[in-house]
Amino acid sequence: MARTSIQRPSEARERLLATASDLFYRDGIHAVGVDRIIAEAGVTRATFYRHFPSKEDLVEAYLGVEDANIRGAFAAAEASGAPPQALVGLVIDGLADDVAQHHTRGCPFINAAAEYPDADSAVRQAVDRHRTWFRSELEAVLSAAGTPDPAAGAAQLVLLRDAAMVGGYLDGWERVRPAFLSAARGAAGLA
Amino acid sequence: MARTSIQRPSEARERLLATASDLFYRDGIHAVGVDRIIAEAGVTRATFYRHFPSKEDLVEAYLGVEDANIRGAFAAAEASGAPPQALVGLVIDGLADDVAQHHTRGCPFINAAAEYPDADSAVRQAVDRHRTWFRSELEAVLSAAGTPDPAAGAAQLVLLRDAAMVGGYLDGWERVRPAFLSAARGAAGLA
DNA sequence: CCCAAAACAGACAGATCGTTCTATCCTGGA
DNA sequence: TCCAGGATAGAACGATCTGTCTGTTTTGGG
Numbered sequence A, B: 001m002a003r004t005s006i007q008r009p010s011e012a013r014e015r016l017l018a019t020a021s022d023l024f025y026r027d028g029i030h031a032v033g034v035d036r037i038i039a040e041a042g043v044t045r046a047t048f049y050r051h052f053p054s055k056e057d058l059v060e061a062y063l064g065v066e067d068a069n070i071r072g073a074f075a076a077a078e079a080s081g082a083p084p085q086a087l088v089g090l091v092i093d094g095l096a097d098d099v100a101q102h103h104t105r106g107c108p109f110i111n112a113a114a115e116y117p118d119a120d121s122a123v124r125q126a127v128d129r130h131r132t133w134f135r136s137e138l139e140a141v142l143s144a145a146g147t148p149d150p151a152a153g154a155a156q157l158v159l160l161r162d163a164a165m166v167g168g169y170l171d172g173w174e175r176v177r178p179a180f181l182s183a184a185r186g187a188a189g190l191a
Numbered sequence C: 001c002c003c004a005a006a007a008c009a010g011a012c013a014g015a016t017c018g019t020t021c022t023a024t025c026c027t028g029g030a
Numbered sequence D: 001t002c003c004a005g006g007a008t009a010g011a012a013c014g015a016t017c018t019g020t021c022t023g024t025t026t027t028g029g030g
Helices: A011-027 A034-041 A045-051 A055-079 A084-101 A108-115 A122-144 A150-171 A173-187 B011-027 B034-041 B045-051 B055-079 B084-101 B108-115 B122-144 B150-171 B173-187
Strands: none
Touching: A011 A034, A011 A045, A011 A055, A011 A108, A034 A045, A055 A084, A055 A108, A055 A122, A084 A122, A084 A150, A084 A173, A108 A122, A108 A150, A108 B108, A108 B150, A122 A150, A122 B150, A150 A173, A150 B108, A150 B122, A150 B150, A150 B173, A173 B150, B011 B034, B011 B045, B011 B055, B011 B108, B034 B045, B055 B084, B055 B108, B055 B122, B084 B122, B084 B150, B084 B173, B108 B122, B108 B150, B122 B150, B150 B173
């Protein structure tokens, strides 16, 4: 059994985070207990609490993964070298593809916020940070493309993406897709 | 049949439902236990289970109340005798006021759906029924006003209302309001 | 080879979950 | 007057929750 990889990030920890992310997203946070997470990850209780002081820390790590994924997608799109005008279109299509393929159970942040009413909680703060970053990122993209009112356009795109996530989950993406794409392109000044 | 038709709404039952609705909406469904509901309603456990066979039934009743409230608001608007064209504007303004005043913690149906991943569950079916009714109601209003494509307009208004609910909760209504109103009026063909 | 860190195994605590139960009171209608 | 049904009061059920604890085994680096 050649275990060659240097497990700096601790393979058990990664398995824990991956399975927990899947369970939290699919079944909701409060509905998933520590027992289920450790059983499905094939890890013992002691190992769990070695890596995460409490379940809350695991929840925050889960949102951190989601946040990192989206930032990575934006970074990749920007690194593609596409001109600013085309980048706006790429971003919108990327958001649509993401909803269609990876986020068919709604937005992880919106769903988490539904379960955490306290606006001062760490989870809600993570949600706020994510949304603030997302809005400013969109604003930067629109601004680079020379859109007349980048702030207003970004605000509209945030709204439309929220709607796409919720509508895709509850009504089906095929029903929401055309309205999202036309409205998003309009908000981005793509005619 | 014979049962005496008095059957008054049982004041305890109404208190139970009102208290639970408030708690479910504010703190989430899974986060609110039966203990808290009966304590806050000033009712005993036995009384609770006399009126609701299980907590699930209470959850469904809660969504039923929300559904009835919105249907009532629509019925009132339609009973106002306003001409179809003006009715569209009244409905949009009514939706905005509702988000601003009564639904500052998001949409009860969206939040409930976030906690119920099983699409076949009674809760999700209630959500589906509500959304289907809402869409067709909007379509009827738009149709009566002579809007070119009522189905597409209604679909867009549903999306925009989802976005308004989520955005109002997470970003603050004042931030969402202008984008919602202009987009909604556009979708309804109000220029 | 040795040792410390990490994972395994699992019992356990204390609380809360939804639900059932028995027993007693209060009230309104026949 | 009698009595059924609604409400009160509270014990108790088993299950599950997060989190702690005591050990034992595995593993990798020096």
